[in-house]
Amino acid sequence: MANFPIINMEKLNGDGRAATMEVIKDACENWGFFEVLNHGISPELMDTVEKLTKEHYKKSMEQKFREMVESKGLEAVQSEIKDLDWESTFFLRHLPVSNISEVPDLDDQYRKVMKEFALKLEKLAELLLDLLCENLGLEKGYLKKAFYGSKGPTFGTKVANYPPCPRPEQIKGLREHTDAGGIILLFQDDKVSGLQLLKADGQWVDVPPMRHSIVVNIGDQLEVITNGKYKSVVHRVIAQTDGNRMSIASFYNPGSDAVIYPAPELVEKEAKENEIYPKFVFEDYMKLYAALKFQAKEPRFEAMKAVESTVNLGPIATV
Numbered sequence: 001m002a003n004f005p006i007i008n009m010e011k012l013n014g015d016g017r018a019a020t021m022e023v024i025k026d027a028c029e030n031w032g033f034f035e036v037l038n039h040g041i042s043p044e045l046m047d048t049v050e051k052l053t054k055e056h057y058k059k060s061m062e063q064k065f066r067e068m069v070e071s072k073g074l075e076a077v078q079s080e081i082k083d084l085d086w087e088s089t090f091f092l093r094h095l096p097v098s099n100i101s102e103v104p105d106l107d108d109q110y111r112k113v114m115k116e117f118a119l120k121l122e123k124l125a126e127l128l129l130d131l132l133c134e135n136l137g138l139e140k141g142y143l144k145k146a147f148y149g150s151k152g153p154t155f156g157t158k159v160a161n162y163p164p165c166p167r168p169e170q171i172k173g174l175r176e177h178t179d180a181g182g183i184i185l186l187f188q189d190d191k192v193s194g195l196q197l198l199k200a201d202g203q204w205v206d207v208p209p210m211r212h213s214i215v216v217n218i219g220d221q222l223e224v225i226t227n228g229k230y231k232s233v234v235h236r237v238i239a240q241t242d243g244n245r246m247s248i249a250s251f252y253n254p255g256s257d258a259v260i261y262p263a264p265e266l267v268e269k270e271a272k273e274n275e276i277y278p279k280f281v282f283e284d285y286m287k288l289y290a291a292l293k294f295q296a297k298e299p300r301f302e303a304m305k306a307v308e309s310t311v312n313l314g315p316i317a318t319v
Ligand SMILES: [Fe+2]
Pocket: 177, 178, 179, 235
């Protein structure tokens, strides 16, 4: 099997550009995931984010996680637990409007650093979307526009810790799923692994921890817009017996009222009649996803398709 795709983004600026774009294309078509290095976010900023996130976990999250585990009585359960994940999380929203000042238990420095980090990630997500446009033969800015809706994209961060787990065979860190949104940028622990993706041949493959890298993956919306040329890929987190895994995943998603549908350039003319991907308003998809996250994506696409045939979406909101 080919190795997990790793992209040195510095190479996009010189002679290596064509070869690097080709690796990105292959990653999007065959992995749904890749890892970027030299992405322009400084190692110093990443180190600070990591340090403050780990301190915050110790100070404000660890005790709550212990109590949650204790209150569920997981120690006594013998069979595999399928309705819970071995993770401790909180969420930050950046766009369309930041909620960082309202999230409890964050100190001022952590708020400030996470705001700065989010701004860099937003720019990186938009740069990556344009690289995807280039590979897809779409005009520059197409994907950003497709996500825009009336208020711009939705952008948020899930800060997670996966504490050491005494019985990883009985509970997942995070059960398998595909991501609902657009493009996802993950700053993951550089020592404690656990994230795995499911290849088309049915093999689970580790997403390798790498210092100062950002893991990129494709969500359901990009699968729809690319008409399946790129696929959102199933992934999960295996809890580890040793070490605490940090995972800071930022979701660059369409605006809630953005209308999502396959890019006409990517739909074969004769195939239009049998188009398998639906056209829908992003927030309607998210309502469905909230209930069906840990199920296969295909029924979600089908459900949206059924809605599409009964509702007139009206003029397409393009900005
Ligand atoms: Fe995910």
